[in-house]
Amino acid sequence: MGPREVERSAMTQTTPEAPARRQRAQVKVRTLRTDRWWLVPLVTFLGLSSFLVYGVWAIIDTSNFVEPYIAPFAAPCLTTQEVCEGARLFGWAPVGDWYALPPGLLILGLPGGFRLTCYYYRKSYYRSFWLSPAACAVQEPHGKYTGETRFPLIIQNIHRYFFYFAVVIGAILTYDAVLAVVHKPLGLGSWILVLNAVLILGYTFGCHSCRHITAGRLNHFSRHPLRYRAWTFVSKLNAKHQPLAWASMFSVMGADLYVRLVAKGIIAFPYA
Amino acid sequence: MSYKAKFKVWRGEGGEGRLEDFTVEVNEGEVVLDIIHRLQATQAPDLAVRWNCKAGKCGSCSMEINGKPRLGCMTRMSTFSEDETITVTPMRTFPVIKDLVNDVSYNYQKAREVPSFTPPADVRPGEFRMKQVDVERSQEFRKCIECFMCNNICHVIRDHEENKPNFSGPRFLMRIAELDMHPYDVADRQETAQEEHGLGYCNITKCCTEVCPEHIKITDNALIPMKERVVDRKYDPLVWLGNKIFKRSS
Ligand code: SF4
Ligand code: SF4
Ligand code: FES
Ligand code: FES
Numbered sequence: 001m002g003p004r005e006v007e008r009s010a011m012t013q014t015t016p017e018a019p020a021r022r023q024r025a026q027v028k029v030r031t032l033r034t035d036r037w038w039l040v041p042l043v044t045f046l047g048l049s050s051f052l053v054y055g056v057w058a059i060i061d062t063s064n065f066v067e068p069y070i071a072p073f074a075a076p077c078l079t080t081q082e083v084c085e086g087a088r089l090f091g092w093a094p095v096g097d098w099y100a101l102p103p104g105l106l107i108l109g110l111p112g113g114f115r116l117t118c119y120y121y122r123k124s125y126y127r128s129f130w131l132s133p134a135a136c137a138v139q140e141p142h143g144k145y146t147g148e149t150r151f152p153l154i155i156q157n158i159h160r161y162f163f164y165f166a167v168v169i170g171a172i173l174t175y176d177a178v179l180a181v182v183h184k185p186l187g188l189g190s191w192i193l194v195l196n197a198v199l200i201l202g203y204t205f206g207c208h209s210c211r212h213i214t215a216g217r218l219n220h221f222s223r224h225p226l227r228y229r230a231w232t233f234v235s236k237l238n239a240k241h242q243p244l245a246w247a248s249m250f251s252v253m254g255a256d257l258y259v260r261l262v263a264k265g266i267i268a269f270p271y272a
Numbered sequence: 273m274s275y276k277a278k279f280k281v282w283r284g285e286g287g288e289g290r291l292e293d294f295t296v297e298v299n300e301g302e303v304v305l306d307i308i309h310r311l312q313a314t315q316a317p318d319l320a321v322r323w324n325c326k327a328g329k330c331g332s333c334s335m336e337i338n339g340k341p342r343l344g345c346m347t348r349m350s351t352f353s354e355d356e357t358i359t360v361t362p363m364r365t366f367p368v369i370k371d372l373v374n375d376v377s378y379n380y381q382k383a384r385e386v387p388s389f390t391p392p393a394d395v396r397p398g399e400f401r402m403k404q405v406d407v408e409r410s411q412e413f414r415k416c417i418e419c420f421m422c423n424n425i426c427h428v429i430r431d432h433e434e435n436k437p438n439f440s441g442p443r444f445l446m447r448i449a450e451l452d453m454h455p456y457d458v459a460d461r462q463e464t465a466q467e468e469h470g471l472g473y474c475n476i477t478k479c480c481t482e483v484c485p486e487h488i489k490i491t492d493n494a495l496i497p498m499k500e501r502v503v504d505r506k507y508d509p510l511v512w513l514g515n516k517i518f519k520r521s522s
Contacts, residue, residue: 023287024433025361025368032339032359119476119496126475133427136479137339137364145432149472157507160500208492212500219455222403238492 030139037135044128047246048121054253055112059104063263068183070176071259072196072252079103089172111169114162119208120245122156160209170204173197186271189262196255199248206237206244274299275354279307282361283319285370291359292316298349304360305333305344308372320371328485331419335372336361341421341483363424379420382440385468386447390459402455410450413494415486416443422480422490428473439470442480442490449494452501462505465498474499 031037055073064074076089079099095106115121126132133140148156177193184190204210215231218224237244261267277298280291296310305323312319324330326345333344338352338359352358366374391400423441424430440448448469452461465471476499480490488494504511 023367024364025282025284025289026287027282027361027364032336032361034338034356034359122475123477126477132475133431133477133479136425136482137336137341137430140427140431142431145428145435145473147428147473147475149470153475154472154507157499157503160503160508208496209500212497212504216497217501217504219406219453219457221405221408228405 031135031137033135033137037138041128041131041134044124047249048125048128051249051253054257055108058256058260059102059108061260062102063260064104066259066263068180069187069189069193069259069262070180071256071263072173072176072193072200073108073256074104075176076107076172077103078106089175107169110162110165114159114166114204115245115249117156117159117162118245119159120241159207160213163204163207163209163213166204166207170197170201173200188271189258192255192258196248196251199244199251202237203241203244203248205234206239206241208238208241210234211238277307277349277352277354278357279311280357280359281308281311281316281319281371283316283371284368287368289368289371291361300350302349303345304335304337304342304347304349304358307349308344308360320369320373322373329417331417334363334374334419334421334424336363341425343419343421343485346485363421365424365426365430366420376420378436379418379423379441379443382423382444382469383447385440386444386451387459389451389454389457391456392458395456400456406455409453409493412488413446413450415488416446417486418443419485421483421485425479425483426474427477427479428470428475435470435473439473442474442495445469445471445474445498446488446490446494449498452498462498462501466502466506471495471498471502 058071058073064071064077076092078088078093079095080093080097081099081103099106127134131140132142132145148154173193174197177190177197180187180190180193211231211234214234215221215224215227218227221228221231258267262272274297276295279294279296281294283289283292294311294315296307296315298307305321305326308319308321312321321333321335321344323333323345325332328343328346331343334341335344336342336359337344337347341363344360360372362368362372363374363376366376366378369375420441420443423443426439426441428439429436429441445465448461448465448471451457451459452465474491474495476491476496478491480495481488481492484490
């Protein structure tokens with residue numbers, strides 16, 4: 001027993017003799033908070049919903065390419081469909097003619113799953129959609145609660161596999177952005193894609209699973225100096241994971257919309 | 273500069289009680305605990321409140337002020353406007369003894385259930401060799417003053433009394449993470465964190481981090497890393513396979 005434990009057991013020896021107390025203070029309201037605690041969940045709800053709505057539209061919309069820009073939601077296009085002629089990676093189309101649904105459906109499950117199982121997004125939608133809890137010290141409306149202990153939420157534990165795919169997707173978006181800059185260094189779209197790629201990479205490498213894989217799982221940092229350095233870097237990004245989650249979510253929507261508007265000819269100026 | 277502030281303080285024994293109204297003098301520089309003491313001295317001599325250090329270091333004066341868990345001794349009156357009514361109640365998650373004093377024995381019970389530091393049998397005291405970077409992570413968790421506000425705000429037990437037997441609360445899940453990250457601890461913490469201490473109940477909504485008066489990043493630095501370690505142990509087929517192969521070849 002360490003000194004702390006000794007201290008603790010001495011402290012607690014008195015409790016068995018004390019009368020059993022089971023009653024909490026009866027406070028009959030859901031919360032006594034007086035601030036605007038509902039504001040953050042409300043804004044979060046609207047922000048995440050707008051992303052979902054935009055995502056559905058982007059999957060259906062077909063103007064996803066205009067030389068040299070590829071809309072991030074469509075990259076890489078894996079089908080032989082004409083609509084994504086330019087959005088293929090090295091002209092590669094592993095999915096054949098039989099596939100007739102929107103091409104975006106094939107790829108969006110991966111970044112979508114990455115965000116859906118992300119520790120930060122989990123927090124944000126548990127709070128804003130499921131109200132569990134909507135805000136701290138605000139009683140949740142559900143009678144029973146088992147958290148992530150059982151199906152379906154126990155599946156959140158596969159997050160790291162989405163992280164592996166997310167690294168690949170981050171690399172593809174970076175490649176697309178670099179190509180755009182090479183082909184059109186003065187195009188506003190090129191730099192929008194670059195900014196988006198940077199934010200996406202910042203978000204991806206700040207992932208808690210990434211932090212765990214680099215060195216979080218080790219107990220002896222000093223025996224693994226390189227991994228420890230990587231962990232220190234990832235930890236810095238990780239501390240900014242929430243702002244990066246929002247920034248990269250809006251940048252990917254913004255960049256995607258921009259490319260589509262250029263492709264549709266709605267945005268048209270020499271350096272577009 | 274002093275003014276009269278309106279207070280509502282929960283008074284009662286056991287669970288029975290109500291909010292009582294007070295109008296009380298407030299002077300510049302005072303904290304909520306000072307006002308509670310003034311009430312004791314002037315209007316409510318039997319008002320029960322627990323406190324010790326008045327310096328935010330003993331963790332005794334946890335209470336809920338305007339619905340939020342706070343240390344009474346660290347909550348300045350200047351954070352409220354003069355016409356605001358300030359509501360003070362005991363912590364909601366634990367039984368109440370009298371007025372603002374909670375019975376926090378749930379926490380001591382949970383503390384006892386975490387096996388203490390377990391070094392390898394063949395390392396004798398004096399033979400431990402660790403570098404600063406090896407213990408840095410756990411040092412953050414040692415800043416804990418055991419105010420139990422994190423366990424109090426955690427909705428897993430705050431809103432669901434029935435989860436108490438299965439959930440140790442952020443304070444003790446963090447203690448488990450501290451020991452699991454310790455270079456010389458050999459006890460199995462990962463399996464028990466999930467199966468006995470209820471790590472899976474935590475949905476990482478971070479209220480514990482929001483209330484911690486020591487600003488410990490409980491969720492980011494203890495609970496999520498611990499969840500990832502549990503994934504290694506229980507849910508990741510690749511790690512499982514890797515461990516098998518590695519053990520066989522070594
Ligand atoms: S992050 Fe987890 S442990 Fe902390 S308050 Fe929320 S549910 Fe409870
Ligand atoms: S972790 Fe923070 S909130 Fe929880 S008991 Fe310790 S000091 Fe209090
Ligand atoms: S991407 Fe957010 S935690 Fe992994
Ligand atoms: S009296 Fe010690 S923390 Fe407030």
